[in-house]
Amino acid sequence: MLMPEPQTGHDRGTADPDRNTALAAALDRLSLEGAIFFRSEFTECWAYRSLTPEGMAETLHPGARRLIIFHIVAAGRCWVSPHGGERRWADRGDVIVLPYGDQHEMGGLQEAEVVPIETLFEPPPWDSLPIVRHGEGGDRTDIVCGYLHSGDPLFDPGLRAFPPVFVVRPPEGPMAQWVRSSIDYAVAVSENSLPTGSIPTQLPELLLVEAVRLHLASAPAADNGWIAAIRDPVLAPALAQLHAHPGHKWTVAELASSAAVSRSLLDERFRKVLGRSPIRYLTDWRMHLATGLLATTDHGVAVIARRVGYDAEEAFSRAFKRATGSSPGTWRAAKTAVAREL
Template structure:
């Protein structure tokens, strides 16, 4: 499994396709703060997107989509001068109403949804993304447009298995959007996500992710990237923002936190699997990184999971 897939799996990514918005005339809709990542795709017409704190609104046209990763309130509008209505006033009155119509509809159509991420580790991805990721329409983006169109069909014509189909399509939209975002970002961007666009850095990161328990050294990681040790160390720090060994430790702690939360493995078993010679050495590294002992972390997280109720998303709860 490649590094991006592993990170998304670690984040326990869940996607929800909430519904569509069909509008006409002048309109503006205000959305509140949110968790995770919201996404919208424009299938007809165009709209302006304004994120709280951003210097200017961005126009999104037919065939384009955007992600909102900062959690800040935002506004969608045909005209930024139009008086906004709160999204809560537009919510469907019945659960099976998937596409909300405003002012008669027919001029603008979008579908939207959101992705939830595992508590405590969401920053692993969110910190790499700007508040607004705009994916513009180009000829080579047929895959993204196909996914969005299929989601529209699932919303318009309910069939058995529709929820899981829409969820998988939404995940494809996120991955494809991240790929396009990486391909368009300047090379000087720093972070593990942007390092994946560098073939040699990706080889080293993929190797660490594939075998986190191996006794990696700077030399063996440099060999994965087909570079000298000195050049690799400098390049890795420039692109990722961490030294290779610091990144390896961070990844190991993320995996450890996940296993402490979602498995019955003992602390010693987890430490050994992640390359630590003893439970003591693993516990010391974990406490240094997470400000908490492994046992305490596991107890707290499992207690939180046991006490939480898993909600079921209704299709009409968000536009």
């Protein structure tokens, strides 16, 4: 049965990448690692259900808590629905981004039985890029799938910077040409069945940053979440201080003074927009910085503890374990082991 034809452009706006200069620093500092992991050829009728976020991370990037998933529509038309929610449509040239790697379903123009994606391909390791073929032989939709891992708070589900899924169509102009050329290159690479190690890792990273930039430039202003916070006249000055000086012994009174507001107003804005108190946000930010230092430096735990504002290594270790479920040493060892395997 044919599904109702959605209105053209219903799921995405025309993006103006210059509209939101406040996000430039956040996007420029992103640390990402990822890959294109398969391409798919679906023919009507078709539909599938993805792995859970935990299953996706375990399969594609062991040691990660969750991944950012993106789909490039190389040909045809499809829909995506996270958590069984509203279906969002994408056409050729569009990029679908699931910033928190939520479990989702995808399908074509006609209704079809939804099958688990893991039944359609062999699990890794792969010598070459796997190709998923599924459907009943009708009109074809080609999709290139990739993932990225980032510990940046921009992709922390608790900060609600993004919706569960968004669809981006590059606007006209030089940037659109670059994005579309990158998409064409990704498709060409995937079609050549190259060894997985020969696929440029920078390609999915650059594509994601541009997709995020375009989405944020065209998205309506939000009332809560991290993006709303860095635009908020009360929160923005306080966040700038916390981010610039995470090791300082901050009090709510000091932060309120930096924003020229009362302590009660600052606390109220943090809880309303970010869903946590100022000091809880500071702790979360420190743990984010600590994971980066553990992963990218040889500094001892005591040194890292002091860098992020803890005089006592024991207090830092307790806070880190509450945040991540592992001690700093165990977390670093696991991260190192995973890096050696990749």
